[in-house]
Amino acid sequence: MKKLFAAVIATALAGAMALPAPASAASFNMNSGSQERYVQQQCNMHPNLRGCDDWHQNRHHWSKNNYQDWYRWNRPTVGNFASGLFGFVIGAAVANGLNNSNENMSSSHVARCEDAYRSYNSRTDQFLGYDGKYHYCNL
Incomplete structure (x- = not known):
């Protein structure tokens, strides 16, 4: 936003x-x-x-x-x-x-987040937490 x-x-x-x-x-x-x-x-x-x-x-x-x-x-x-x-x-x-700032994320960051969270969305850099809310990946 x-x-x-x-x-x-x-x-x-x-x-x-x-x-x-x-x-x-x-x-x-x-x-x-x-x-x-x-x-x-x-x-x-x-x-x-x-x-x-x-x-x-x-x-x-x-x-x-x-x-x-x-x-x-x-x-x-x-x-x-x-x-x-x-x-x-x-x-x-x-x-x-x-x-274009989302395109500049390093591939290692995306790979770590994808490995850690099944619901990770690389376009938004967020994952769905156990609380039902979306959170930014900080790995």
Whole structure:
């Protein structure tokens, strides 16, 4: 169960890294009210975006050039896609390694467990005990 949970977490983290940057490149043809609402929404959700501090302090004096600079600074880039792809590949490798961990058991371990327990299952590395419950083989 721990392995499945770890694989799910690794895949989720890799998928999250593949998402684009928080502020997408908006059209420069927006009216000033739409621009202000868009930047306000993005700066409230992601206060560390470049230009948000200046926007909070001087938003009433921002011109079209200020908004264009803000969009240019905070748009998704090829680097975001590359880092997302890298994260996905790493996450997939981690999940694959977790899935193949049972295949890495030494044959001597499996042989000892098979000799000791008739109910031993090498796929799960467990045997059925006298108490009716499955237990991991620790030989």
